Amino acid sequence: MAQVEATTERVIAAKAEDVFDALADYKDTRPTLLPANFSEYQVREGGDGDGTLVHWKLQATKKRVRDCLLEVTEPSDGQLVEKDRNSSMVTTWVVTPAGEGRSKAVVTTVWDGASGVGGFFERTFAPKGLAAIYDQVLAKLAQVAENKAPGGASA
Numbered sequence: 838m839a840q841v842e843a844t845t846e847r848v849i850a851a852k853a854e855d856v857f858d859a860l861a862d863y864k865d866t867r868p869t870l871l872p873a874n875f876s877e878y879q880v881r882e883g884g885d886g887d888g889t890l891v892h893w894k895l896q897a898t899k900k901r902v903r904d905c906l907l908e909v910t911e912p913s914d915g916q917l918v919e920k921d922r923n924s925s926m927v928t929t930w931v932v933t934p935a936g937e938g939r940s941k942a943v944v945t946t947v948w949d950g951a952s953g954v955g956g957f958f959e960r961t962f963a964p965k966g967l968a969a970i971y972d973q974v975l976a977k978l979a980q981v982a983e984n985k986a987p988g989g990a991s992a
Contacts, residue, residue: 875893929944929946
């Protein structure tokens with residue numbers, strides 16, 4: 838089995854602390870960031886970063902649905918790690934400053950891929966599909982964080 842990896846990033850016109858706080862808010866903000874690929878979203882424990890246990894189903898393709906039960910940790914400042922209890926999938930979010938009033942958000946998901954021909958197709962196509970899904974999440978995260986920033990729509 839080879840490890841499969843998908844990475845997406847975006848520069849956001851908001852402070853890293855504000856972006857991270859929005860991302861770590863699994864109770865209120867996170868559900869608003871998720872595109873239609875996510876369903877059955879439920880916070881089971883916590884709701885704010887470290888110690889959160891969250892469930893969702895991720896429709897990766899027409900035929901592939903992952904039932905995810907994710908344990909959230911914050912191993913360092915600006916970093917969230919979501920480990921799926923149901924699979925080898927681990928998603929790491931890193932938010933860092935990127936200049937005055939800007940930040941960079943990077944999301945990386947890794948998992949143990951299938952072997953054989955199926956594994957070849959998974960390694961070839963799954964990262965692109967997952968990156969497209971997380972690009973939508975980052976776009977919505979940018980909207981939320983930028984609207985809360987000074988000079989944003991809700992300021």
